Amino acid sequence: xxxxxxxxxxxxxAAHASRxxxxxxxxxxxxxxSHSYGARPALRDVALTxxxxxxxxxxxxxxxxxSTLFSLVTRLYAHRxxxxxxxxxxxxxxxxxxxxRIGVVFQQSTLDxxxxxxxxxxxxxxxxxxxxxxxAMRIAVEIERVDLAKRRHDKARQLSGGQRRxxxxxxxxxxxxxxxxxxxxxxxxxxxxxxxxxxxxxxxCRNDGIGVLWATHLIDEVxxxxxxxxxxxxxxxxEGSVPEILAATGSTTMREAFDAMTxxxxxxx
Amino acid sequence: MTTVPIDETAxxxxxxxxxxxxxxxxxxxxxxxxxxxxxxxxxxxxxFFSALVRPLVWLGIFAAGFRFTLxxxxxxxxxxxxxxxxYVAPGLAAMIQLFNGMQSSLSMVYxxxxxxxxxxxxxxxxxxxxxxxxxxxxxxxxxxxxxxFLAISLLWEVEPPLWGYxxxxxxxxxxxxMLGALGLLLSSTIRQxxxxxxxxxxxxxxxxxxxxxxxxxxxVQEANLWLxxxxxxxxxTHAAELIRFALYSQVSWIALAVVVCCLVLFMTLAVxxxxxxxxxxxxxxxxx
Numbered sequence: 001x002x003x004x005x006x007x008x009x010x011x012x013x014a015a016h017a018s019r020x021x022x023x024x025x026x027x028x029x030x031x032x033x034s035h036s037y038g039a040r041p042a043l044r045d046v047a048l049t050x051x052x053x054x055x056x057x058x059x060x061x062x063x064x065x066x067s068t069l070f071s072l073v074t075r076l077y078a079h080r081x082x083x084x085x086x087x088x089x090x091x092x093x094x095x096x097x098x099x100x101r102i103g104v105v106f107q108q109s110t111l112d113x114x115x116x117x118x119x120x121x122x123x124x125x126x127x128x129x130x131x132x133x134x135x136a137m138r139i140a141v142e143i144e145r146v147d148l149a150k151r152r153h154d155k156a157r158q159l160s161g162g163q164r165r166x167x168x169x170x171x172x173x174x175x176x177x178x179x180x181x182x183x184x185x186x187x188x189x190x191x192x193x194x195x196x197x198x199x200x201x202x203x204x205c206r207n208d209g210i211g212v213l214w215a216t217h218l219i220d221e222v223x224x225x226x227x228x229x230x231x232x233x234x235x236x237x238x239e240g241s242v243p244e245i246l247a248a249t250g251s252t253t254m255r256e257a258f259d260a261m262t263x264x265x266x267x268x269x
Numbered sequence: 270m271t272t273v274p275i276d277e278t279a280x281x282x283x284x285x286x287x288x289x290x291x292x293x294x295x296x297x298x299x300x301x302x303x304x305x306x307x308x309x310x311x312x313x314x315x316x317f318f319s320a321l322v323r324p325l326v327w328l329g330i331f332a333a334g335f336r337f338t339l340x341x342x343x344x345x346x347x348x349x350x351x352x353x354x355x356y357v358a359p360g361l362a363a364m365i366q367l368f369n370g371m372q373s374s375l376s377m378v379y380x381x382x383x384x385x386x387x388x389x390x391x392x393x394x395x396x397x398x399x400x401x402x403x404x405x406x407x408x409x410x411x412x413x414x415x416x417x418f419l420a421i422s423l424l425w426e427v428e429p430p431l432w433g434y435x436x437x438x439x440x441x442x443x444x445x446x447m448l449g450a451l452g453l454l455l456s457s458t459i460r461q462x463x464x465x466x467x468x469x470x471x472x473x474x475x476x477x478x479x480x481x482x483x484x485x486x487x488x489v490q491e492a493n494l495w496l497x498x499x500x501x502x503x504x505x506t507h508a509a510e511l512i513r514f515a516l517y518s519q520v521s522w523i524a525l526a527v528v529v530c531c532l533v534l535f536m537t538l539a540v541x542x543x544x545x546x547x548x549x550x551x552x553x554x555x556x557x
Contacts, residue, residue: 025285074391078544087285096393097288104391110384114312115305126301127392127399129294 025088027052027101027179027211028073033082035068042068044234046082050213050227052178055205057222058215059258060231066215067107069231070183073213074104086179100128103172107183109164113157117148117167120156121174128175135174142170146200162193169200180204183215198223222254230261237261290394298394299402306406310413317414320368324361324418328425332357335483344485346517358427359513360482362415362437366445367476367505369411371468374404374452390543397540400453404536408445415441433516440515444508447528450535451504457542480506481513504531 028050035043043065050056060066072079075091075098083090089097111120118139125135143149146166148159156164165185172180182201186194198221204210214221222228228245230237238245238261242254251257310317336353343350389399419427419434429437455472477483479499486506490497500506507527514521 074387076387076390089285089287094287096290096395097285099391099393100288101285102391106384106387108384110388112305112309112385115308119305119308123301123305124388124392126297126304127389127394129291129297129393131293131297 025052026050026085027054027087028213029083029085030069030073031083033069033072033079033084035065035072035077035079035081042234043072046231046234046236048229048236048239050179050211052211053205053209054227055202055212055214055223055225056227056229058213058229058231059217059219059222060215061217061262064217064231065234066231067183068234070104070106070181070215073181074102075099100175101177101179103175103177103180105165105168105172105180105182105185107187109168111156111164111167111171114155116153116155117143117159118152120167121171124171125174130175138174138176139170142173143167146170147196160193162189162196165189165193165197166200169197173204178210180210180212181215182212184217185214186216186218186221194221219255219258228254230258232262288393295394295398298392298399299405302389302399302402303406303409306410310410317410317417320365320414321417321421323368324365325421327361327364328354328358328422328427332425342485344487346514346519346521352426354422354425355427356485357483358419358422358425359516360480360509361422362418362441362512363444363448363482363505363509364477365414365418366408366411366441366508367448367473369407369414370445370448370450371452371455371473373407373410374449374456396543397536400540400543401536404446404449404453405442407449408442411445411449412438412441429516430518432518436518437512437515440511443525443528443532444511447504447508447532447535450532450539453539454535454542457539476503476505479503480509482506482509504528507531 026049028048030049031047033043033046034041046065046069048058058066058069068077071077073084073086073091075095078092084098085091086098086101089101091098112123115123121139121143122135125138130138139152140149143152146169148163148166148170151159151163156167159167169180169182169185180201185201186197189197201212201214202223202225205212222242224242227239227241229239230245238248238257240248245254245257246252249257249260251260332354335357347355389403390396392399415437416434419429455468479496480503481500482505486497486500489500504527507521507524510521510524511528514524
């Protein structure tokens with residue numbers, strides 16, 4: 001049992017190391033990033049990296065700073081300290097290049113419920129400057145991948161929560177980004193809906209080489225192949241593969257490791 | 270706090286080439302934004318009709334009662350004595366745009382639109398362009414409302430020359446953009462204006478009543494000099510006058526200058542308000 005875990009750990013570390021070597025440019029690189037709302041600090045000296053093809057989980061409780069981080073990376077807010085780069089393009093100096101490489105699914109749904117699925121997608125494609133013919137092709141491909149081709153002419157309002165999420169993922173991928181950001185995408189979904197989403201997005205990493213940053217507070221969404229970043233009270237407590245994090249905390253499960261990390265920070269604020 | 274030099278991350282090997290936004294990209298985005306507004310308009314025809322009722326109530330009831338208490342002398346652009354309905358119609362057209370500008374700009378921020386605002390602002394085009402396109406899309410709908418209003422007001426013998434209907438189009442676009450930009454500016458800076466009733470009391474009614482929309486300003490000047498000054502500097506007065514003159518195929522150059530200057534000013538301030546580095550959204554933490 002123990003040796004199997006050890007083998008797993010070594011295999012995991014080796015797999016991540018080789019992927020990092022192969023990809024010279026990180027999909028997302030954040031360094032020394034801090035942000036506060038007035039006097040209240042939301043992020044403190046955050047550094048993290050997402051590599052192409054990696055399924056990276058940003059694990060943190062509600063209020064840990066995950067949504068703030070997403071708003072800074074997508075330039076809804078500007079960061080005042082530190083740096084954020086998407087495939088080497090700094091978000092503040094060259095937002096157009098950086099934003100063109102990002103697909104994003106926000107925590108709250110951003111679909112226009114009064115428009116049809118296809119209309120929502122076409123609107124997004126126009127904002128990203130996709131020519132009409134390419135738009136039609138890309139919509140056909142992405143909507144098929146999330147298994148909603150039959151619903152494309154339905155109003156978004158008529159879809160279930162899980163289906164809406166799938167539309168949002170299809171929309172986020174229309175302009176062929178190589179970095180996908182998802183903020184608590186499974187909140188409010190049933191077990192089946194969650195599993196579909198996790199499988200679909202893992203497939204995107206594996207098959208399309210997309211770098212994914214998946215923010216969640218649900219520890220069971222961490223898979224064996226994930227890289228994990230633990231964010232607590234605005235600080236990165238750990239970053240690495242599952243075996244690495246387990247080893248660092250001497251834990252056997254992610255829940256133990258997470259509890260250990262977050263307790264430690266509460267003792268030493 | 271210090272900013273880390275961009276080079277630290279920008280010079281990594283294999284970084285993506287800098288994206289140059291083509292004019293076609295801008296055109297596609299504008300098309301998409303206007304198209305979406307149009308679809309929403311088609312989906313909310315009820316709102317369109319209720320927005321038409323408001324000026325028609327003014328025209329059909331208020332103007333009927335008021336015409337006998339207020340004689341309008343011959344003032345430009347009119348060449349004869351006119352019934353009060355004819356005087357007030359351009360002002361009511363401007364009122365449609367005032368309501369529309371405030372409504373669409375405020376809903377942009379505070380309603381469920383906040384979500385679609387994120388979709389808009391996380392696309393690669395510069396923010397000023399996206400906001401201007403969004404404004405223009407709102408103006409398209411308000412222009413349609415004005416034309417519908419002008420068509421119905423034929424029943425009250427508001428009959429400008431045929432060319433006037435064409436000449437008024439650029440005036441409507443300019444004044445609609447200006448009033449929309451004002452709404453955008455308010456929405457980006459003043460948090461208390463979250464509900465529409467507040468905007469009615471503190472913005473729409475004062476702007477509407479302290480203007481030339483309902484009465485010629487020479488009458489105001491006779492009544493109260495200070496009020497006249499206020500009416501004269503009120504941008505809404507100039508929006509109403511621009512529309513009034515254009516409807517009779519004339520240009521009020523002062524009104525045109527004021528509307529254009531206000532448009533540039535309000536738009537600049539609104540873009541600053543939505544600037545991720547300076548704006549209100551970042552300070553208040555709107556995404557939490």
